[in-house]
Amino acid sequence: MSKEMICIMCPRGCHLKVSKDLVVEGNFCPRGKAYGIEEMTHPTRILTTTMKTKSNLHPRISIKSKEGIPKDLIFKAMEEINHLTLNKDVKIGDVVIKDICHCGVDMIATKNI
Numbered sequence: 196m197s198k199e200m201i202c203i204m205c206p207r208g209c210h211l212k213v214s215k216d217l218v219v220e221g222n223f224c225p226r227g228k229a230y231g232i233e234e235m236t237h238p239t240r241i242l243t244t245t246m247k248t249k250s251n252l253h254p255r256i257s258i259k260s261k262e263g264i265p266k267d268l269i270f271k272a273m274e275e276i277n278h279l280t281l282n283k284d285v286k287i288g289d290v291v292i293k294d295i296c297h298c299g300v301d302m303i304a305t306k307n308i
């Protein structure tokens with residue numbers, strides 16, 4: 196059975212159709228083919244959120260995953276983030292949580308504090 200999806204790799208938003216044999220149709224460029232195959236085999240998402248800090252001035256800091264996190268680990272990752280408090284100054288791009296949920300992806304700061 197094939198699956199239909201919208202490619203989110205750029206604003207063009209191509210409508211993709213991916214067969215169970217991983218044949219991708221509807222993609223304007225190769226990134227869409229890679230996205231379609233990944234969605235069928237190992238879907239991931241960039242996680243963008245905030246975490247608590249010890250700072251009175253900045254009680255929360257915006258963070259994001261450096262790469263895509265497996266889609267089925269997103270809620271577990273949010274639980275882990277919600278149990279942690281950042282206790283140091285960081286710059287944009289610094290790692291704030293290493294290897295979240297042991298999936299090999301770090302969470303990084305998207306704000307200086």
Ligand code: SF4
Pocket residue numbers: 202203204205206207208209221222223224225226227228
């Ligand atoms: S297939 Fe290529 S052009 Fe189409 S949305 Fe994806 S990245 Fe953009």
